[in-house]
Amino acid sequence: MEISNIWYFLSALTLLSALMVIMSKNPIHSVLYLVFTFFCISAHYVLLNAQFLMAVNIIVYAGAIMVLFLFVIMMFDLKKNIPESKSSLTKLAGSVVAGTLLVILIAIVRKNNIPAPLGDKFNSQTGMVENLGQVLYGEFLLPFELVSILFFVAMVGAVLLGKREAGERNF
Amino acid sequence: MELITTVFIAKAIIVGVVFAITLGVAAYSTYFERKIAAFMQDRIGPDRAGPFGILQPLADAVKMFMKEDFIPANSNKWLFIAGPCLSMLTALMTSAVVPFGDSVTIGGATFDLQGIDVNIGILWVFGIVSLGVYGIMIGGWASNNKFALLGAIRAASQNISYELAMGMAIITILMITGSLSTKEIVEVQQNGHWNIFYQPLGFIIFIICAFAECNRTPFDLPECETELIGGYHTEYSSMKLGFYLFAEYINMFISGAVMATLYFGGYDYPGVDFVTQQFGSNVASFVGVGALIGKSLGFVFVFMWVRWTIPRFRYDQLMNLGWTGLIPLAMYNVVVTGFGILVGKPFMVSIAGLVLLIAALFVYDQLLVKKKIA
Numbered sequence: 042m043e044i045s046n047i048w049y050f051l052s053a054l055t056l057l058s059a060l061m062v063i064m065s066k067n068p069i070h071s072v073l074y075l076v077f078t079f080f081c082i083s084a085h086y087v088l089l090n091a092q093f094l095m096a097v098n099i100i101v102y103a104g105a106i107m108v109l110f111l112f113v114i115m116m117f118d119l120k121k122n123i124p125e126s127k128s129s130l131t132k133l134a135g136s137v138v139a140g141t142l143l144v145i146l147i148a149i150v151r152k153n154n155i156p157a158p159l160g161d162k163f164n165s166q167t168g169m170v171e172n173l174g175q176v177l178y179g180e181f182l183l184p185f186e187l188v189s190i191l192f193f194v195a196m197v198g199a200v201l202l203g204k205r206e207a208g209e210r211n212f
Numbered sequence: 213m214e215l216i217t218t219v220f221i222a223k224a225i226i227v228g229v230v231f232a233i234t235l236g237v238a239a240y241s242t243y244f245e246r247k248i249a250a251f252m253q254d255r256i257g258p259d260r261a262g263p264f265g266i267l268q269p270l271a272d273a274v275k276m277f278m279k280e281d282f283i284p285a286n287s288n289k290w291l292f293i294a295g296p297c298l299s300m301l302t303a304l305m306t307s308a309v310v311p312f313g314d315s316v317t318i319g320g321a322t323f324d325l326q327g328i329d330v331n332i333g334i335l336w337v338f339g340i341v342s343l344g345v346y347g348i349m350i351g352g353w354a355s356n357n358k359f360a361l362l363g364a365i366r367a368a369s370q371n372i373s374y375e376l377a378m379g380m381a382i383i384t385i386l387m388i389t390g391s392l393s394t395k396e397i398v399e400v401q402q403n404g405h406w407n408i409f410y411q412p413l414g415f416i417i418f419i420i421c422a423f424a425e426c427n428r429t430p431f432d433l434p435e436c437e438t439e440l441i442g443g444y445h446t447e448y449s450s451m452k453l454g455f456y457l458f459a460e461y462i463n464m465f466i467s468g469a470v471m472a473t474l475y476f477g478g479y480d481y482p483g484v485d486f487v488t489q490q491f492g493s494n495v496a497s498f499v500g501v502g503a504l505i506g507k508s509l510g511f512v513f514v515f516m517w518v519r520w521t522i523p524r525f526r527y528d529q530l531m532n533l534g535w536t537g538l539i540p541l542a543m544y545n546v547v548v549t550g551f552g553i554l555v556g557k558p559f560m561v562s563i564a565g566l567v568l569l570i571a572a573l574f575v576y577d578q579l580l581v582k583k584k585i586a
Contacts, residue, residue, distance in 0.1 A: 069291070069353065076346070096335035104342025105375075108349070108368055115353050115361060170331060170392055 048088060055081035068114045072107060079103045091168025222323045230307050230327060233505065237512075238461040239269040245461075245516050252520045276454035284447050288354040295351025296448070296455035302344045303462040309333040310469045311395045313479045313501035316494050325479075325501060326395060333394035334382055337470055341378075341425055345371040347459065348427075352444035363443030366433050366527065370424055373534040374431075378421035380542030381414045384549040385474050388558060398478030406477040410558050413545045413566050415475045417538050419514075422467040424534070426460060429519040433527055468511030472504055479504045544569065 058081060061074040079102045086095035127135075166172055177185050243258065243266065250257025258265035283292055313325030330336060345368050352364020385407060389397045401407055408415050424431040435443030445456045472478060479500030488496040525533070545565070552561030 067288075069288075073291075073350070092330055092332045093335070096332045096339050099339040100335065100342050104339060105372060108342075108345055108372060111346075111349055111353075112365060112368055115349070115365065 281450040291354035299347030299459040355447035374424035377538035468508035472507035
């Protein structure tokens with residue numbers, strides 16, 4: 042089988058499951074379709090020979106963030122909390138905005154002839170852990186460390202928000 | 213093209229054999245769990261089906277399949293079915309990267325006795341473990357039962373909490389080995405240089421997290437019957453319940469295999485060179501497979517032993533242990549290991565770190581006790 046066929050199949054699957062995220066009525070189904078979308082994107086990473094990104098994508102998004110999403114949605118009473126259907130004017134405005142964005146994006150991609158990576162210049166090992174580590178801890182050390190500080194601040198904030206205050210009882 | 217098909221067939225055979233071994237071990241784990249429980253409680257245990265009751269797993273399987281397969285009226289039917297399927301799927305997927313043995317040469321071609329040797333091996337294990345919670349959560353939610361939902365939410369928060377400490381414990385292994393590939397982690401440990409000697413603290417953290425990830429006692433709160441009836445599988449019956457229980461036993465065996473790979477030298481065993489000289493490298497590799505499975509079964513026994521020894525934790529105790537106990541310990545372990553690598557004596561420093569930790573805990577305890585008395 043041609044590798045491009047796999048790519049077409051995967052892309053179709055990704056788009057389909059991404060569409061199902063916004064089209065399914067049940068929020069739990071939406072979350073599960075979103076998880077499936079992340080798996081499809083991970084499969085794209087494998088096609089690009091970026092195994093590390095694939096593993097990290099699954100661990101962080103499918104394994105941690107989406108579990109928390111599921112967690113929160115399961116806590117809702119779905120029968121009470123289904124948002125009301127928007128009026129047809131809102132729907133129309135939404136479709137116009139989304140359609141314009143789509144046209145702009147396609148126009149940008151077509152205008153900027155993004156050069157395809159040349160066969161002999163392209164290094165197939167770019168996505169491997171060793172090379173990624175070399176780049177992250179060499180060329181991009183400062184941004185990488187700054188991101189870790191950002192995460193740290195976010196973590197401290199979350200702990201502070203979740204902290205029980207004196208005299209308060211949660212159970 | 214010829215080469216690709218040979219490799220493909222070899223891999224298919226390896227995957228099939230690993231699959232069969234895993235299922236067989238999981239089936240007989242149920243039997244041995246009951247036998248060990250019986251031994252510890254001074255009973256006889258199952259002894260009716262066949263000699264010593266060894267046909268009990270077969271009888272159980274027949275019973276499970278013959279029972280009525282009940283789906284609650286207000287449940288979400290598809291997700292209710294998907295729950296146990298996902299549990300089994302994620303339980304079986306982890307074994308793909310476990311190196312079951314060294315390479316074997318048959319007819320001039322060399323095969324590694326491993327599903328896939330990817331350079332992200334241990335991250336694969338970690339990713340699949342983090343997906344394991346979906347089966348439980350979906351099943352618990354789809355049952356449309358408060359107790360099942362509570363059990364599922366407990367399972368999810370427990371797994372997420374203990375994954376952090378588990379990841380931190382694995383980091384020290386990666387620091388020593390310098391590779392994510394499970395194959396390389398095992399190769400570094402050959403000839404008795406097992407990581408357990410360099411990482412005693414890391415191993416303790418990892419095995420506690422493995423207990424929590426497998427939902428085994430003392431951390432089996434998702435199915436705590438005194439509070440939650442049956443937990444996430446309250447509404448399940450027949451083989452769907454069987455799959456949930458089966459997935460737990462598979463997880464036990466695979467986590468045993470992962471622990472053997474990371475800390476106990478994988479397929480390494482004393483006297484590899486002797487066996488290689490006497491019988492050739494192929495026999496030595498197959499003995500290595502036996503050694504790895506033996507180590508995993510040893511861990512399965514430890515799981516059962518603990519189940520019938522230690523009572524269940526309370527839920528806030530579980531969360532406290534995970535977040536304020538194991539994660540700081542794992543961070544301390546990372547610092548100590550880093551210092552050991554810097555100095556160039558990982559073994560001495562790790563032992564010194566452990567002794568220092570125990571001493572510090574002892575002194576802290578003494579001070580606290582004196583404060584309480586005064």
